[in-house]
Amino acid sequence: MKTTDNLTEALMDAKPENVSAVLREKREAMFSEEKPFASFMRKTIKSKGLKQQDVFLNAEIPEGYGYKLIAEEKHTRQRDILLRLCFAAQFTVEETQRALKLSGLSPLYPRIERDAVLMVALNQGIYQIADVNKLLEEHKMNRLRETSP
Numbered sequence: 001m002k003t004t005d006n007l008t009e010a011l012m013d014a015k016p017e018n019v020s021a022v023l024r025e026k027r028e029a030m031f032s033e034e035k036p037f038a039s040f041m042r043k044t045i046k047s048k049g050l051k052q053q054d055v056f057l058n059a060e061i062p063e064g065y066g067y068k069l070i071a072e073e074k075h076t077r078q079r080d081i082l083l084r085l086c087f088a089a090q091f092t093v094e095e096t097q098r099a100l101k102l103s104g105l106s107p108l109y110p111r112i113e114r115d116a117v118l119m120v121a122l123n124q125g126i127y128q129i130a131d132v133n134k135l136l137e138e139h140k141m142n143r144l145r146e147t148s149p
Contacts, residue, residue: 059088080145
């Protein structure tokens, strides 16, 4: 069972007077960083041997805006903007799902056709925004929305 599932189960069984004990016991499953999205993005991009500047360039996102998004100085409700970052950073489906969740946006849902196409693209290593947009257009779906900081 996943760590998040274990944590959820423990919290669902907890009584108000036991919350502190559950939090102490499950501390390793909790995010310790003040900005978990920023930490996750930086670590994951770095682990792939990429530079943030190159990710912003490949995502077709202005560099200053990209740095502010990753640092959590700015927030976007436009899921496509974060998807652009995930594609440009060569994220896996799992990494993309985590980035979306940590940013407060809905993860890709396989029952939504456009999300399913995006999942296939991520899984097949189609990371160039132009190629992703071409795939979406071939299926008569909206392209990844462009940035508007």
